[in-house]
Amino acid sequence: MLLITCPVSQSDELVADRRIRSVVNHPTHVALSVECPACGSVHVYRTGRRWEDARRRVAEADTRSATAAATAASARAAQELTRA
Ligand SMILES: [Zn+2]
Known part of the structure; x- marks a missing residue:
């Protein structure tokens, strides 16, 4: 079953x-x-374990790049504030 x-x-x-x-x-x-x-x-x-591992790696990579983009955006915002 x-x-x-x-x-x-x-x-x-x-x-x-x-x-x-x-x-x-x-x-x-x-x-x-x-x-x-x-x-x-x-x-x-x-x-299969390897299939699940590969899917998990892809999901983690997506999370990391989203975090990096958010960090870059807040760095840019901080730079604009210091210039103002
Ligand atoms: Zn069906």
């Missing part, structure tokens, strides 16, 4: 193993093609 969230209906569905259409092993993750009991179409779910 497998718990999935249908991207169409946004509902959580408990799926029997026989509904798994294919399992593809990639270097970073495993892709499961699952026939959805909620909407009837096939959704792909990716699992």
